[in-house]
Structures are given as structure tokens and as C-alpha cells.
Amino acid sequence: MTTPVYILGGYQTDFARNWLKEGKDVVAMIHEAVREGLAAAELDPQEVEVAHVGNFAAELYCKQGQLGGFLPEIHPAFSGLPTARHEAACASGSVAILMAMAEIEAGRYQLALVIGVEQMKTVDPATGGDFLGTAAWYEKEAKGIEFPFPKLFGRLGDEYERRFGLQEKHLLRIAEINFSNARRNPRAQTRDWFTDETQNLTSGKYANPVAGRLKVRDCSQVTDGAVSLFLASETCARTYAARRGLQLEQLPRILGWGHRTAPMRFEAKVAESQGTPYVLPHTRQAIVDAFTRAGLADVWSVDGIETHDCFTTSEYMAIDHFGITPPGESWRAIEEGIIEFGGKLPINPSGGLIGCGHPVGATGVRQVLDAYKQVTGRAGGYQIDGAKKIATLNIGGSGTTSVAMVIGV
Amino acid sequence: MTTPVYILGGYQTDFARNWLKEGKDVVAMIHEAVREGLAAAELDPQEVEVAHVGNFAAELYCKQGQLGGFLPEIHPAFSGLPTARHEAACASGSVAILMAMAEIEAGRYQLALVIGVEQMKTVDPATGGDFLGTAAWYEKEAKGIEFPFPKLFGRLGDEYERRFGLQEKHLLRIAEINFSNARRNPRAQTRDWFTDETQNLTSGKYANPVAGRLKVRDCSQVTDGAVSLFLASETCARTYAARRGLQLEQLPRILGWGHRTAPMRFEAKVAESQGTPYVLPHTRQAIVDAFTRAGLADVWSVDGIETHDCFTTSEYMAIDHFGITPPGESWRAIEEGIIEFGGKLPINPSGGLIGCGHPVGATGVRQVLDAYKQVTGRAGGYQIDGAKKIATLNIGGSGTTSVAMVIGV
Numbered sequence: 001m002t003t004p005v006y007i008l009g010g011y012q013t014d015f016a017r018n019w020l021k022e023g024k025d026v027v028a029m030i031h032e033a034v035r036e037g038l039a040a041a042e043l044d045p046q047e048v049e050v051a052h053v054g055n056f057a058a059e060l061y062c063k064q065g066q067l068g069g070f071l072p073e074i075h076p077a078f079s080g081l082p083t084a085r086h087e088a089a090c091a092s093g094s095v096a097i098l099m100a101m102a103e104i105e106a107g108r109y110q111l112a113l114v115i116g117v118e119q120m121k122t123v124d125p126a127t128g129g130d131f132l133g134t135a136a137w138y139e140k141e142a143k144g145i146e147f148p149f150p151k152l153f154g155r156l157g158d159e160y161e162r163r164f165g166l167q168e169k170h171l172l173r174i175a176e177i178n179f180s181n182a183r184r185n186p187r188a189q190t191r192d193w194f195t196d197e198t199q200n201l202t203s204g205k206y207a208n209p210v211a212g213r214l215k216v217r218d219c220s221q222v223t224d225g226a227v228s229l230f231l232a233s234e235t236c237a238r239t240y241a242a243r244r245g246l247q248l249e250q251l252p253r254i255l256g257w258g259h260r261t262a263p264m265r266f267e268a269k270v271a272e273s274q275g276t277p278y279v280l281p282h283t284r285q286a287i288v289d290a291f292t293r294a295g296l297a298d299v300w301s302v303d304g305i306e307t308h309d310c311f312t313t314s315e316y317m318a319i320d321h322f323g324i325t326p327p328g329e330s331w332r333a334i335e336e337g338i339i340e341f342g343g344k345l346p347i348n349p350s351g352g353l354i355g356c357g358h359p360v361g362a363t364g365v366r367q368v369l370d371a372y373k374q375v376t377g378r379a380g381g382y383q384i385d386g387a388k389k390i391a392t393l394n395i396g397g398s399g400t401t402s403v404a405m406v407i408g409v
Numbered sequence: 410m411t412t413p414v415y416i417l418g419g420y421q422t423d424f425a426r427n428w429l430k431e432g433k434d435v436v437a438m439i440h441e442a443v444r445e446g447l448a449a450a451e452l453d454p455q456e457v458e459v460a461h462v463g464n465f466a467a468e469l470y471c472k473q474g475q476l477g478g479f480l481p482e483i484h485p486a487f488s489g490l491p492t493a494r495h496e497a498a499c500a501s502g503s504v505a506i507l508m509a510m511a512e513i514e515a516g517r518y519q520l521a522l523v524i525g526v527e528q529m530k531t532v533d534p535a536t537g538g539d540f541l542g543t544a545a546w547y548e549k550e551a552k553g554i555e556f557p558f559p560k561l562f563g564r565l566g567d568e569y570e571r572r573f574g575l576q577e578k579h580l581l582r583i584a585e586i587n588f589s590n591a592r593r594n595p596r597a598q599t600r601d602w603f604t605d606e607t608q609n610l611t612s613g614k615y616a617n618p619v620a621g622r623l624k625v626r627d628c629s630q631v632t633d634g635a636v637s638l639f640l641a642s643e644t645c646a647r648t649y650a651a652r653r654g655l656q657l658e659q660l661p662r663i664l665g666w667g668h669r670t671a672p673m674r675f676e677a678k679v680a681e682s683q684g685t686p687y688v689l690p691h692t693r694q695a696i697v698d699a700f701t702r703a704g705l706a707d708v709w710s711v712d713g714i715e716t717h718d719c720f721t722t723s724e725y726m727a728i729d730h731f732g733i734t735p736p737g738e739s740w741r742a743i744e745e746g747i748i749e750f751g752g753k754l755p756i757n758p759s760g761g762l763i764g765c766g767h768p769v770g771a772t773g774v775r776q777v778l779d780a781y782k783q784v785t786g787r788a789g790g791y792q793i794d795g796a797k798k799i800a801t802l803n804i805g806g807s808g809t810t811s812v813a814m815v816i817g818v
Contacts, residue, residue, distance in 0.1 A: 003515065025548065059468045063552075065543040066498040069673035069809040073546075079681060080691045082668040083810065084504040085496045089475040095493040099508050105515035106412065134474040137482075139434065143472075259491040261460075264478035272488065282489045400478040401492065 003105040006237035006251045007407065009041030010114075010229035010369045015189040015357035018121045019224045026062045026119045029226035031074045033115055037228030042244075045077035048230075049109035053085040054096030054116040055361035060131045061122050071113075082109075089135035090310060091396030092116070093227070093364025094403035098259055100231050110236035116365030117226040128222055132360075135397045137264045147211055150219055152266045152398040153311035154212025159270055159279050160316065161213075164328030168213070171312040173334050175201055175217040175354060178309055181341050182351025184381035189221050189357030218312040220352075225359030227366045250409065252375045254368075255389070256294025258286035258404040266398040277327045283402040284321045287393060290404035296389070299323045302406060303387040304345065304374060306367040308395040309352040318393055319347070341382070349374070349382040364394035364403060371407035412514040415646035415660045416816065418450030419523075419638035419778045424598040424766035427530045428633045435471045435528040438635035440483045442524055446637030451653075454486035457639075458518035462494040463505030463525040464770035469540045470531050480522075491518075498544035499719060500805030501525070502636070502773025503812035507668055509640050519645035525774030526635040537631055541769075544806045546673045556620055559628055561675045561807040562720035563621025568679055568688050569725065570622075573737030577622070580721040582743050584610055584626040584763060587718055590750050591760025593790035598630050598766030627721040629761075634768030636775045659818065661784045663777075664798070665703025667695035667813040675807040686736045692811040693730045696802060699813035705798070708732045711815060712796040713754065713783060715776040717804040718761040727802055728756070750791070758783070758791040773803035773812060780816035 011033055019029055030053070038045060053067045068083025086096040093116035100112035120128055132149050133142025142148035160166040179201065182188035194200050201207065206217040232240060234248070241248045260282040262269050269280060278284040291298065299305075299322045307322075309315035319330035324338060324345060333339050339347040350356045350370045353363060371390035373379040379387075389408035395401065420442055428438055439462070447454060462476045477492025495505040502525030509521035529537055541558050542551025551557035569575040588610065591597035603609050610616065615626040641649060643657070650657045669691040671678050678689060687693040700707065708714075708731045716731075718724035728739035733747060733754060742748050748756040759765045759779045762772060780799035782788040788796075798817035804810065 027546075057468050057474055059466050059540075059543050063543055063547050065466055065496060066545075066673070066806050066809060068497055068670055069546075069806050072670055072672040073674070073677065078670075079672060080669050080694060083497070083670040084508070086508075087474060087494045087496060088477055088492070099493070099495075099511065102508065102511040102515045102517065105517075106511045107514070108511065131468075134468050134472055136475075137436075137478075138472050260489045261477055261481055261487075261492040263481040263488060264475070265482070268482065285489060397475050397478050400475060 004234050005101045005104050005254045006232045006234065007254065007372045008043065008230040008232050008237070008240055009372065010227060011037035011040045012187050012227045012366055012369055013225050014187050015223050015225045015359065016191065017224055019119055020122050026058055026064060026117060027070050029117050029119055029224065030067065030070055030115055033117065033226035033228040034074060034113065037230065041230045043230060045075045047111050048078065048081065048113045049111050050103055051081055051083045051113040051115065052096040052100045053083065054093035054114065054365055055085055056087060056089055056092045056118055057131055057134060062119050067117070088401040089396030090308070090360050091364055091394045091401040091403050092361040093366070094394040097229065097364060097368060098257060098403065101254060104231060104233045110233045112231045114229045114231060114365055115226065116362035118359035118361040119224050120222050120359060121224050125222065140265060150211035150214045150311065153313045154214045155266055156279070156317060157213045157313040160328070163279065167331065170331045170334045171218055171316060172201065174309065174312040174315045177340055178348055178352045178355040181349055181382060182355025185351050185356055186380070188351040188355055189223050190351065190355050214311055220310045220354050220358035223357035223359040225357060225362045225366065227362045227369055229365050229369050252372055252407055252409045254405055255408050256290040256292065256406040258289025260286040260402050262400050264397065264400055269399055278321055279317060280321065280399045283395065283399055286402035287322055287404040290391065290406050294406040296406060299345065299391065302389040302391045304349055304384045305347045305391045306350060306370050307347055307352065307393040309348060309354050310358060310395065314395060315347065315352070322391065346384055349379065349384055367392040367394055368405060368407060375407060375409050413643050414510045414513050414663045415641045415643065416663065416781045417452065417639040417641050417646070417649055418781065419636060420446035420449045421596050421636045421775055421778055422634050423596050424632050424634045424768065425600065426633055428528055429531050435467055435473060435526060436479050438526050438528055438633065439476065439479055439524055442526065442635035442637040443483060443522065446639065450639045452639060454484045456520050457487065457490065457522045458520050459512055460490055460492045460522040460524065461505040461509040462492065463502035463523065463774055464494055465496060465498055465501045465527055466540055466543060471528050497810040498805035499717070499769050500773055500803045500810040500812050501770040503803040506638065506773060506777060507666060507812065510663060513640060513642045519642045521640045523638045523640060523774055524635065525771035527768035527770040528633050529631050529768060530633050534631065550674060559620035559623045559720065562722045563623045564675055565688070565726060566622045566722040572688065576740065579740045579743045580627055580725060581610065583718065583721040583724045586749055587757055587761045587764040590758055590791060591764025594760050594765055595789070597760040597764055598632050599760065599764050623720055629719045629763050629767035632766035632768040634766060634771045634775065636771045636778055638774050638778050661781055661816055661818045664815040664817050665699040665701065667698025669695040669811050671809050673806065673809055678808055687730055688726060689730065689808045692804065692808055695811035696731055696813040699800065699815050703815040705815060708754065708800065711798040711800045713758055713793045714756045714800045715759060715779050716756055716761065716802040718757060718763050719767060719804065723804060724756065724761070731800065755793055758788065758793055776801040776803055777814060777816060784816060784818050
């Protein structure tokens with residue numbers, strides 16, 4: 001990383017909300033994320049020089065495109081603001097961050113607003129599942145298939161089973177930890193869902209099968225959510241720090257990033273990775289790139305991880321792909337309690353996509369905002385004591401787009 | 410512009426094709442643009458370091474998202490390639506170029522592939538018109554309205570009429586010039602449509618009303634198209650030039666760019682611009698920014714323009730917004746023959762969106778590829794003699810996103 005990019009703060013909407021039931025649309029979601037984000041980061045709208053929107057498929061869920069065009073609608077100070085919307089399925093939020101960073105690194109702008117947003121509770125579950133199929137190769141992998149994505153990530157579990165063996169109890173434990181963590185997060189979608197989450201996950205509706213080996217408890221949520229994040233150049237961050245009586249070094253930065261794309265079809269991914277150590281080698285490479293750019297030796301240099309648990313199998317994959325265990329031995333980290341809140345390397349203190357929720361285009365931005373909260377001691381009930389560095393992993397499609405980041409002070 | 414970005418070439422599909430009738434999908438369109446683009450630019454796929462896709466709404470037209478994921482599917486050398494898709498309605502192609510440039514300027518990559526693509530002939534005209542409504546504020550400006558965009562750009566004409574007066578004959582002449590220019594372009598959609606375009610435009614179906622003052626002849630086409638473009642850092646361009654026996658200075662560059670966003674609603678745009686000289690002040694500003702970054706004094710420093718004539722009214726607007734005439738006097742440039750092929754400052758030698766076609770997400774990339782062709786003497790039958798610099802203007806929504814560029818050697 002030659003040019004540092006600083007994080008000044010941001011805002012996450014309550015992921016438990018149903019905006020349609022409140023009579024509010026995706027524009028209102030963007031509006032709240034921006035308004036409250038400006039307040040949280042103590043910034044004036046006049047200071048924002050560019051805005052990037054991460055969104056997967058508002059065209060389908062909300063019959064609305066061109067989301068960048070709403071910025072000038074929500075505050076007169078944004079009139080004329082350069083904007084664009086970015087998409088890489090469930091990694092849309094992360095690519096929006098990468099583009100905002102690139103423009104800052106290029107010296108175009110000093111202060112960028114990034115918004116990740118998705119309003120998903122506008123359609124019934126079957127329709128929503130079909131829409132998500134457009135994040136895979138729709139004609140070949142999703143058309144006419146009920147809930148294509150649980151099936152694809154079930155096959156990720158199948159590949160682990162075939163190569164290394166995979167036990168249901170380890171996926172169950174991933175679900176338990178995420179739901180349990182979410183109870184400490186006042187903006188998590190599932191925070192009030194369980195009085196005894198373990199009991200509920202092993203019986204009743206949460207144990208109902210969805211696709212292949214995956215049950216309801218293995219799946220992330222259908223979520224409405226918007227998240228804002230403010231990114232700054234060193235010049236801008238220095239001024240920002242000074243007016244708060246802080247040193248520049250006290251502001252968190254994006255220390256490193258990785259961005260890779262695997263072939264679209266899950267079948268092509270698996271075929272390509274045969275004979276290599278990792279099931280998703282491009283996801284592994286994105287993580288390695290992020291740590292290399294951050295100048296960090298390995299995963300033990302960070303204090304926690306926010307990863308993409310769209311399904312328990314993707315978190316199971318993330319454990320070995322981050323290098324917490326050798327390939328295929330993710331179960332060891334689960335059994336040893338390493339990834340639990342309070343463990344040696346907590347994963348998803350926020351509750352992740354399973355517990356906190358998964359508003360598709362917002363997730364990558366939510367992860368980085370949570371990393372910011374952790375490294376600045378703002379994570380409240382889900383704070384990792386003394387966290388200085390947090391890694392993130394955001395995935396689009398069935399492991400197609402992988403974006404990893406390291407955030408730290 | 411501190412860091413130069415060079416253009417190494419690219420490829421445009423024949424905009425007259427109907428890919429669905431050929432049994433081919435948007436993936437095949439991307440494939441052809443990339444394969445033929447590599448051949449045209451004499452590049453190996455291994456040299457490409459990142460890919461950016463500009464696309465408006467493949468989710469709606471093709472039931473497909475995550476278009477960046479198809480790059481690794483179309484060539485094994487692209488496996489792992491970082492990719493993302495970018496959207497700003499009809500300016501999607503230009504924002505994809507801006508993002509590719511930003512990553513090069515930031516020093517992340519040396520050679521970027523940009524693809525603009527839209528497959529639109531998958532639905533009937535009424536459905537397609539409704540889909541285009543998502544480029545406006547759908548709930549307020551398009552829902553339940555037949556062909557919302559001709560109506561919005563008809564209102565642009567109304568605003569010109571109210572402020573300055575506007576005569577039908579001048580819009581007609583814009584249509585005539587674009588259709589006429591398209592006949593020289595072997596990849597233009599309408600190149601074979603007329604034996605006598607003037608006669609056909611003033612009677613029969615081309616004179617049929619569409620919305621407000623706009624007739625069929627005033628409207629851009631529904632087009633299937635894909636365009637690729639290769640952008641390079643100075644280091645990469647130097648190597649590229651050397652292996653062809655060229656000087657670096659002989660390769661064209663993006664000399665300047667401007668990027669602005671106006672409020673989403675056309676009504677809000679017009680309200681905001683009352684009392685100011687230009688009807689769309691943010692579009693004007695994007696143009697001024699591009700020329701300023703290019704270090705050029707005014708529009709007479711360029712040899713031609715490729716502009717966004719989604720409707721004749723938007724080209725009428727472009728004429729005064731580029732500064733060819735004072736505000737409201739675009740008609741003078743039309744009457745004096747300035748914008749004609751062979752005129753003092755030709756507009757749309759390619760035929761523009763009306764004559765060449767308007768595959769929404771591809772248009773911004775097509776404009777820059779045509780600018781590249783002009784300044785390198787590759788434009789064949791529609792070559793502007795001795796062209797050294799060409800300006801482009803790409804608009805998303807009803808003037809919401811404006812991206813202007815200057816390309817030159």
C-alpha cells in the first residue's frame with residue numbers, strides 16, 4: 001500500500017427492520033445511512049467529494065437502478081457530487097470500497113462516502129431466492145432451481161467432505177457461535193430470536209433441511225440494511241484528526257486488500273482447484289494479497305475476523321483459507337474454541353451474515369465498519385478486548401469474487 | 410491529470426445484430442468483445458491485470474448479475490483476475506472507464522480491460538421501456554408510464570423552448586446528421602435503414618409521435634452491443650509502443666475527464682438550474698472539468714465530439730453545453746453546418762446513439778473507442794481528417810450522471 005486510506009467512521013441501520021412494512025423504500029435506507037453516518041463521523045455533507053454505492057440487485061428487488069443519482073436528492077450539498085454504483089453480487093460492498101480507495105489513492109478526491117445497501121424484504125422467499133440466482137450463472141446453475149445458493153454452498157460442504165471429511169457438528173457450532181455473537185450486537189437481525197439458541201438450532205424449524213447438507217440454521221438471513229462508511233486521504237485524515245485533538249496515527253487505516261475472481265460456475269471452480277491445497281484458491285489468494293499488502297506475516301497478526309458466512313460452509317472454508325489451520329482442518333479451530341468470542345482469534349463478533357444479517361450489497365461495507373468499530377474500541381457489547389487489527393473476507397457468488405481487507409491502527 | 414492513462418485499442422460488435430435471434434447470450438457478447446479486442450490491440454490475455462464491466466441492467470434484460478465473474482470463464486488466463494461491474498444507467502460504460510483509470514492511476518495495475526455491454530433485444534419494446542424507467546426515479550417518474558424516457562427528454566426540449574425557443578427543424582436536422590453519419594460506419598445499427606434518409610424521416614413511421622415533441626426519428630435505438638477497450642499505465646504503454654516500433658507519444662491518452670451527478674428527478678434538475686445560464690449545469694461542469702484537466706482552453710481545441718444523443722434534445726443540449734454556441738443558441742451551429750461530418754466541429758461521426766445504436770451499458774465505452782479510432786486514423790469511412798483530439802459526453806438518466814472525456818495524441 002503506497003497511499004494510505006483512512007476510515008473516519010460510518011453507520012449501520014438496524015438489520016432487524018423491515019423497511020417495506022415501515023412504508024419506506026431503498027432511497028430512505030440510503031438517506032438514513034448517510035444522515036446518521038455524517039452525524040456519527042462528525043462530518044458536514046459539504047466535506048464529501050465523491051460517493052460510491054455498493055448494491056447487488058435493486059433493479060430486481062426494488063425496480064430501481066442508478067442509485068448514485070439519489071445522493072443529490074437527499075442533501076443539496078451533494079448536488080454535482082460524482083457518484084457510481086458497483087456490483088459483484090454479495091461482494092458489491094467491498095468493490096465499492098475498493099473503487100473509493102482507488103480514487104483517493106489516485107489523488108482525485110480527499111473524502112469519499114461509501115454506501116452499501118440492499119432492500120430484500122420486498123418479495124417472497126422463493127422469488128428472492130430466484131433473484132439471488134443471478135449471482136451465479138443463472139441459465140446453468142439457477143434457472144428453475146428452488147433456492148440455488150444453499151445448493152451451491154451445500155456443494156462446497158460436499159467438496160470438503162470428499163477431500164477431508166466434514167462433520168455436521170462443526171457446521172452446527174459455526175451457526176451457534178454466530179447466533180450467540182449476534183445477541184451482543186444491538187443492530188443484529190437475530191439478536192432477539194432465541195432464548196436458548198442451542199436448543200432451538202437442533203430442533204424445530206432451524207433444523208429443517210434447505211438444500212443438501214444445509215439446514216435453516218446454516219443459512220444467512222434475508223435482510224434489509226444500509227451502511228455508510230467515510231474514507232479519507234492522509235491529508236484529509238490529518239485535518240480531521242487535528243480538529244479532534246487526535247494524532248493521525250490514532251485513526252484506523254485500510255492496511256491491505258486483496259481482490260480476485262474465480263470462474264463463475266461452482267463446477268468450474270472445483271475442477272480448477274483439484275490437486276491444489278485449497279478448495280477455493282482465488283479466495284485464498286485474495287487473503288494472502290491483503291496480508292502481504294498490509295505487511296503482516298500471517299493471520300495471527302490480527303485480533304479478529306469478520307468473514308462471509310453466507311452459509312456455515314463458507315465460514316468453514318474461511319477458517320483454513322485464512323490459515324488458522326492447515327487446509328481441511330478447520331474443525332480443529334472450532335473444537336479448540338479459537339474462533340469463539342473470547343477465543344484466540346474470534347470470527348464474526350458481530351454475528352456475521354448468519355447472526356447479524358446479510359443485506360447483500362451492504363455486507364462488505366458492514367464488515368469494514370465493524371472492523372473500524374473494533375479497532376477504535378467502539379464495538380460495545382461485542383468488543384474484542386484491545387483489538388488493533390481486524391481482517392475481513394467478503395465473497396460474491398459461489399466464491400466467484402473474493403475481497404479481503406485488513407483494517408487497523 | 411497527474412498520471413497518464415493510455416488507450417491501446419479495443420473492439421466493437423456489429424450493433425445491427427440481434428443476439429437472441431442468433432441464440433447467443435450476454436456472455437457470448439462479452440466473449441466476442443474480449444476475444445476480438447485482444448486481437449485488434451495485439452495483446453495476450455496474460456497481459457491483462459484487471460477487468461471492469463460497464464452494464465446497466467443485465468439483471469432485468471438477461472436475468473444475470475455478477476458479470477465480472479464471466480471473465481475467468483472465457484479464458485483460462487483470466488482465472489483470478491480482479492473484476493467488478495459498474496453502473497450509472499446509460500453512463501455505466503464511462504464509470505467503468507473511470508474506475509479502470511483510477512486503479513491504474515493508483516498504481517494497482519498496469520493493463521486494464523474495460524467491457525461495456527448490454528443485450529436489450531430480449532424483451533418487447535414496452536417492457537424494455539419500463540426497464541429503462543429504472544434509470545429515472547421509477548416510483549415517481551416511470552411507474553405505469555409508457556416509454557418514460559422519451560417523455561423526460563421531451564421535457565428537456567420543453568425547457569429549451571420555454572427559455573430560448575426551440576424549432577422542430579433543428580431537432581430534425583440532428584436526426585438527419587446522425588442517421589447520415591451512420592451510413593459511413595460499418596458497425597452502425599442503422600447503416601442500411603434508409604435509401605433516402607431525409608424523405609423517410611419526415612414521413613411514415615419515423616415521423617410518428619413517441620412522447621411530447623419527440624418522434625421516432627428523435628430517439629436512439631434499442632441495441633445489442635458489446636465493446637472492449639484496453640487502458641494502460643505509462644510503463645505498460647511504453648513497452649507496448651516499443652514492441653511496435655512506436656514512440657510513446659504516438660499512443661493516444663485520456664487527456665482529461667469530468668464526472669458529476671445532478672438530482673435524480675428531471676423536475677429537480679430544472680428547478681435547480683433556474684436562473685443559471687445552462688439547463689443542465691452539472692453536465693456543463695463535467696465538460697468544463699474534462700477540458701480543464703486536459704489543459705485545453707475550449708471546445709475548439711478538439712477536432713470532433715462523440716456525444717450522448719439518446720434523443721435529439723440531448724444532442725441539442727450538448728451543443729451549447731460544450732460551448733460551441735452560447736447557451737440557447739445550439740440552432741446556430743446546426744444551421745451553419747458546424748456539427749456535420751466535414752463541418753468545423755463534427756458531432757457523432759459514428760452516427761451516435763441515434764444512428765450507431767445505444768446498447769446502454771456499452772455506449773460510454775463505444776464513444777471512447779471511436780475517439781481512439783479517430784485520433785489514430787482508424788475510423789475508416791467516418792474518419793475526421795487529421796483528428797488529434799476528440800471529446801466525449803456520456804449521460805446516465807435524465808441528465809443525472811454526466812461523464813465527459815477528452816482523448817488525444
